Amino acid sequence: MLIDLHTHSDASDGTDTPEQLMAVAAAAKLDVVAITDHDTTAGWDLAAEALPAGLTLVRGAEFSCQHTAENGRRISLHLLGYLFDPDHAALKAERARLQENRLGRGRAIVDNMVADGVPITWERVRQLAGDGAVGRPHIGRALVEQGVVPDVTAAFSEHLSSRSKYYVPKADSDVFDIVGMIHAAGGVSVFAHPLARRRGSVVDDCVITRLAQAGLAGVEVDHPDHAPADRAHLRDLAADLGLIGTGSSDYHGTNKRTAIADCVTSPDAYEAMVDRARALTPITRG
Ligand code: AMP
Numbered sequence: 001m002l003i004d005l006h007t008h009s010d011a012s013d014g015t016d017t018p019e020q021l022m023a024v025a026a027a028a029k030l031d032v033v034a035i036t037d038h039d040t041t042a043g044w045d046l047a048a049e050a051l052p053a054g055l056t057l058v059r060g061a062e063f064s065c066q067h068t069a070e071n072g073r074r075i076s077l078h079l080l081g082y083l084f085d086p087d088h089a090a091l092k093a094e095r096a097r098l099q100e101n102r103l104g105r106g107r108a109i110v111d112n113m114v115a116d117g118v119p120i121t122w123e124r125v126r127q128l129a130g131d132g133a134v135g136r137p138h139i140g141r142a143l144v145e146q147g148v149v150p151d152v153t154a155a156f157s158e159h160l161s162s163r164s165k166y167y168v169p170k171a172d173s174d175v176f177d178i179v180g181m182i183h184a185a186g187g188v189s190v191f192a193h194p195l196a197r198r199r200g201s202v203v204d205d206c207v208i209t210r211l212a213q214a215g216l217a218g219v220e221v222d223h224p225d226h227a228p229a230d231r232a233h234l235r236d237l238a239a240d241l242g243l244i245g246t247g248s249s250d251y252h253g254t255n256k257r258t259a260i261a262d263c264v265t266s267p268d269a270y271e272a273m274v275d276r277a278r279a280l281t282p283i284t285r286g
């Protein structure tokens with residue numbers, strides 16, 4: 001069984017349509033794929049309609065969250081929610097708020113670049129995002145088009161870095177609130193790439209312990225942005241805390257260098273995750 005529980009479509013910052021994403025998953029011989037766009041469920045129906053026989057679809061989303069550390073430092077983190085009720089009012093309102101905030105914040109980053117003479121426009125970034133939730137990768141593609149950087153990943157080392165002078169943070173909600181909302185919506189929460197250090201500061205183990213007490217169900221252990229020692233550490237921590245340990249590619253199409261199924265989840269972990277869901281079940285056709 002090949003199971004990838006974290007992928008993106010062009011409903012957020014991936015480059016495949018949800019239909020193409022299902023085809024890519026099938027071509028990679030995946031048995032289970034989760035669609036987890038940032039702060040939106042807009043790709044769910046298209047993915048379900050395009051689901052090929054033999055592939056199981058898990059509907060999810062990746063919520064942009066933050067945690068304020070004891071030293072007052074703000075840490076940005078991502079929480080995967082699976083199989084939650086898309087009509088749960090509080091969680092739905094939060095997705096709408098996050099998408100709206102992405103618009104203003106994306107525009108503010110672009111304004112900073114334009115003021116500094118970087119040759120891109122907000123209009124083009126909006127076009128590249130289409131109806132999807134706007135993210136820094138869309139700005140990255142505009143930079144690539146203009147020949148400012150060779151690819152989106154290179155843009156993240158410079159113009160799009162959280163350490164760049166152009167950077168504007170998103171107004172994300174507290175991670176403990178989102179864990180509570182996903183649970184209230186009948187879903188299952190998994191901490192995405194907790195030790196992806198390249199992206200910025202990461203939380204201490206004690207925060208993961210407190211999240212587990214607050215209802216967090218799992219942590220992503222195997223992820224392309226995790227070093228081998230960090231994977232080993234997370235595997236032990238998950239075992240100690242009774243958390244499900246998942247693995248996933250975080251595939252974004254051509255916006256990232258990672259292939260789908262680059263990291264995968266064990267069947268046991270997958271079943272444990274599905275068992276905890278109270279709102280939705282995975283979809284299988286044929
Ligand atoms: P945002 O959600 O707008 O803050 O942008 C963050 C997104 O950028 C992440 O979800 C990834 O999809 C993408 N990203 C982060 N780091 C990199 C990188 N080094 N190369 C390519 N994409 C990245």
Ligand code: FE
Pocket residue numbers: 008013038135252
């Ligand atoms: Fe992304």
Ligand code: FE
Pocket residue numbers: 062078192193
């Ligand atoms: Fe993420």
Ligand code: ZN
Pocket residue numbers: 006008062192250
């Ligand atoms: Zn992701």
